[in-house]
Amino acid sequence: MPIRSPKGRGAAYRVFWQWPLRSPARLFGCVVALLALAIGANAAFGLLPSKAERGGVFGSARHAAPGSSGTAPGATGLAPTEGQPNRLPPVAELTPRALPPAQAPPAALTVAAKWTKAWAHHPPGTSTASWVTGLRPYTTEEYLGVLSTVDPANIPATAVTGPARATVVAPSSVRVQVPTDAVNLVVLVVNTGGEWRVAGYDRAETANTR
Template sequence: MPIRSPRGRAAAYRAVWQWPLRSPVRLAFSVVVLAGLVFGLVFLGGQLGAGTSGGGSSAGGQQDERRDAAGSGISATPTPTMLPPVTPLTPDTLPVDQAPPQALEAARVWASSWVNHPEGMTPQQWIAGLRPHTTDEFLGVLAGVDPANVPAARVTGPAVAVRVAPKSVEAEVPTDTLRLSVLVVSTEAGWKVSRYDRV
């Protein structure tokens, strides 16, 4: 029959913890059982701790092996190898006397087409004369220029290189009223003008 009152539960608990005290045999038996439980818990805890520390000792063993390898002259990381010598890069600028004659001729011919704007010439005709010597990108810029506003009428001398690079040449071309600074670049279709300005 279950115990339903608090007083009955207290009496049951009191009977349980007073049971070992009623005789020396019961007390000795209780001490042996309690000692066995404590020993079992300590032994089980030691086994679990040994498994965890075993992993740590393995890591420690690896560290010891690394130390031994370092002590014996064996490096854990490979030493970098010697790289082959680097070929010198092509300079950005070259001496002006190395300007390709084709680039200078392209600058002169382009300037001759630029100053060619007789009265009555339409912008389309002027652009058509520049087209063979001009990059496609720069033609779009020149399409907005009115040839009537070009102040020069003729080229008065050869194109002279002022800056030379492996794929481009900046040249000056004299005209009857001003000097033109023309940038000529190397394209698949030959040397063509990609920019001009007044000096």
């Protein structure tokens, strides 16, 4: 019959913890049993991998790609030769900003020559609108607005007197010097997406293209 009163439960507890004290043999047996339980629990928990081990050993093996050797990121995967340090793979050379003048695109030189010829062509009485129309096929849309403010009567040259020559060459722009019967013109030609167009000019002696 179950014990229902606190007094009865207290008596039962006293019987339980007083039992080992009734003889030395019982006390020794209880101590040995407790030690055996402690050693067994410690051994059981010691066999389980820790959190760091699960993340470091098993986690790396789980996430490694099939056939990979487990090398660190950025490593080549090859063991270094004895006596030689690890070396990074060679890096491709960057494209230089300035190129030799001989590498100037022929299309850029042609546009500069044709533009300068149209620039120098302004018979007396030529209007600004007519002059700009002759320059339009070789000029960027943005620079046409600047040219529309120029009076052709103020242009000193009347003809081109020599071939166009590249002075500064870059991957997307070329400065071209074109001689005329009045001044040596420096023309800036830019690549507008497959087509070369003039985006500025100045006299050679100033070497400062607008």
